[in-house]
Amino acid sequence: MEPLFDFLGSYWWLAFPLMGVASGFGGWWSKQSKERHKRRLELIKAKSEARSIEMQARAQLKAAKAQDGPAHDVEASDAASRHDRLKRLMATHDEVMHRWLDYELDVAKLIAFPTMSDGRQPLTAAFLRAKKVADGLRPPSADVRIDAETLAEYRDAVHDFEVAFDVAEQDARRVRDSGFTETERKRLDRAQQLLRTAVDQSATAAERQVAYKRVREELDGLIVLSDDAVEVLEKQVAPELEAGKTPLQPPRAEA
Template structure:
């Protein structure tokens, strides 16, 4: 009889402990379940930061392209600072190589980079190199102007600049424009490569005047 009483007393002690343990377990699991929805905001914040970084980089890419466009469409300016297209100069070559890489890595849609951190990092670094290389090349081109060229080469650049003004002048006759353009190309041969955009614009304008 004494043994039975002891067993009953032991059960009375253990049952509340088991119940408390189970209640604690339920509480912990419930708390974990409530904590899980807090993860997406952190992930969303990181995605938003990445999106802002990508958009800022695209804008910087566009700004640098616009700065380069000034040289592409303004031949007179280009011939004032011919180093910008002189591929013999390592700073100029670096700038053009960096531009090609940045253009190649530029996404059609910035959102495409959000799920590819490697591609995003490559593009951000490429644009930074492009901007830096352009700044350095332009600063050197402005500093040196035509100093990198001999006196004879500088004279050729001056003649070419004068001839290209005639080639772009709609008040000149088509024949005058065509002849001036051909002579300018001859003067620039081996010195400066006209950007394709400027060359095409001049040739189309002259071709249109000639009725080709």
């Protein structure tokens, strides 16, 4: 042991640097341990929060399913929404059709606003084209299953149909018979007066038939009446035709 004591006695001053090194190493190790412990605590906390969020999401989803039921999932809700929108679109389509038929089947209105029956007029032609497109895209009923793209296409067609009709109607009411010559306007006026007699049930059947034929003569070459309009007019002139009597004869063209 004496050599060791001799060495320590000779190099006692080395104790101080070694103590410093030991102290520094101990401090570093302690710091690293604290950092590792801190990271473990943070990781445990993060995992706990993630688990809590996951459990909350599952609980909310379970509650939503319990409230809505399997028949009210997202897809069913979207289909129901499309069904409602389709019903509204078809109702708008029908409304514009009825407005158009008010002109198409009413000879008195056609005489007052003749451009509504004239497909040569640009605005009327545009309306008729829009009508054809909307009619072609119209589903057979509001109960059919329809995808979003098809619904959007039909929606745009109905909108175009409605706008085109509004524009054509406004223009027809603005210009009225201004596109006709003075002689043609007089013929339209006579046709309007004769039409009142033709549908006047207080007049005799002979008077109504004569007036009807003259109405057709005055309108010939000015306004084209559809077959449906003629049928409606004939029933107004002679309601008894429904009982099977001889139908009214249109005026014959002169040779």
